Amino acid sequence: MRILLWYWGRRGGGAQHAFCLARALAARPDVSLELSVSAQGELADRFAGLGVPVHFINTFNGPAGFLAATLRLPWIIGTLRAQARAMGADVVLSVMSHVWTPLAAPLLARDGIAFVPIIHDARPHPGDPALLWRWRMRRELGAARAAVVLSDAVAQVVAAEAPGLPLIRLPLGAHLPNGVPAPAESAGEDFLFFGRMRAYKGLDLLRDAWALLLRTHPGARLRVVGQGNPEAVAPGLAALPGVTVEARWVSEAEMPGLVASARALVLPYREASQSGVLPLAMACGVPVIATAVGGLSEQMGDGAGGLLVAPEAAALAGAMARMLDREAHARMAAAALRVGRGLSDWDAQAATLVRALA
Known part of the structure; x- marks a missing residue:
């Protein structure tokens, strides 16, 4: 199976999830893996060391960088589409939604390329920014061949939003890019x-x-x-x-x-x-x-x-x-x-x- 793993975020749990999953997929003899990841990402060097083809995308680090990168957005999305076509991707797996995902996902679907997002949150958390949330979710799910969900709570929301969309249930794994740490000699705070x-x-x-x-x-x-x-x-x-x-x-x-x-x-x-x-x-x-x-x-x-x-x-x-x-x-x-x-x-x-x- 030819999988293009796509993650344009920079740091945090999404980056760790992407790396742990990419490392496991890269080790499988039945998977031909390529990556599209942010050049500004916290784990960019770790992705580069996996021994699979990687396209590093210059995304952004802040508001000014976001505005500049948005001017290049047609080229950035075109690079993702070209990579998927060139490798003959069976699926483009989006590890976590990015601000540009709802713009790119429908174009992948238009190209006839299976798009599968991992849905971490199906609704905005109370108190978190919710601008265009439902529009973004509908765009992504509308372009998807299937979706990966990490809890039944999220699965219920996705099923209501996109009836009939196949859902793949995975547990949320422990993000340990460097393995399990040695036990502490003495516990710190209770x-x-x-x-x-x-x-x-x-x-x-x-x-x-x-x-x-x-x-x-x-x-x-x-x-x-x-x-x-x-x-x-x-x-x-x-x-x-x-x-x-x-x-x-x-x-x-x-x-x-x-x-x-x-x-x-x-x-x-x-x-x-x-x-x-x-x-x-x-x-x-x-x-x-x-x-x-x-x-x-x-x-x-x-x-x-x-x-x-x-x-x-x-x-x-x-x-x-x-x-x-x-x-x-x-x-x-x-x-x-x-x-x-x-x-x-x-x-x-x-x-x-x-x-x-x-």
């Missing part, structure tokens, strides 16, 4: 929240739960790391005892070690498609406390690798208190590691994908 600081991620719930937990566990420690304004989404969180807040971008190289250093990961979300941090934690043997919303319930499976609770402060506080019990934590950490081994198996994901695309 709890870690890691990710973009957005309203839908429930940092205000975590703040209220933390205040409750301190009544019975005054020595507990919480580390909150990610881009965003913590005071805008959870005023007063940083002032609570035992809390450290780091509002910053975390590089691909730092992520696994950051997650592995915690005793437990906390996902206090109010809404979710799925979480890319959850499988990463499981792969590192770090148990997870998650709210039972969206795709998080599916990702937690039988719950042996952590605790699934209602999106309420009291429930979160109770789960964190339970996680501080050494025996309970040890059982959940061992279960998380077992689940994580499967989520780290990108070869199995590639095999499932190839079978579905055939």
Whole structure:
């Protein structure tokens, strides 16, 4: 099978997902793989080292670069179409939607080339930019021969938006381009929240739960790391005892070690498609406390690798208190590691994908 893997994003979970999947596909003898990726991407050097043909596209780094690149957009999209035709692609696999995807996808379909997007989010998260979201989604799904979904929650939305479109269900794997990190010699903070600081991620719930937990566990420690304004989404969180807040971008190289250093990961979300941090934690043997919303319930499976609770402060506080019990934590950490081994198996994901695309 001839697959053109397309990812024009620059960094974050999408870049890691693209690289892990590309590496697994490149290793398959039944796949002829080529890549179209951003020259400005955080993992550009890693893509170049896969030993497959790569077209690096000059995309952009900021608003000024975006305006300049838009003037070149007909040429950029033409390059993608020409690459797909030249290699005789059986499918163009879009790993994550890009601002230009709804413009390019219908042209691939017009060329008779199968376009298959991986749909991470079928709806905008509450509080996130939603301009032209439905138009973009309709353009992409309208051009698609099939779509890959990473949770049943997303599958339901896509099925309603594009009835009859074949859906390929894959789990969201652990993004570990460098493999599973060595276990930390000693755990750092008791709890870690890691990710973009957005309203839908429930940092205000975590703040209220933390205040409750301190009544019975005054020595507990919480580390909150990610881009965003913590005071805008959870005023007063940083002032609570035992809390450290780091509002910053975390590089691909730092992520696994950051997650592995915690005793437990906390996902206090109010809404979710799925979480890319959850499988990463499981792969590192770090148990997870998650709210039972969206795709998080599916990702937690039988719950042996952590605790699934209602999106309420009291429930979160109770789960964190339970996680501080050494025996309970040890059982959940061992279960998380077992689940994580499967989520780290990108070869199995590639095999499932190839079978579905055939």
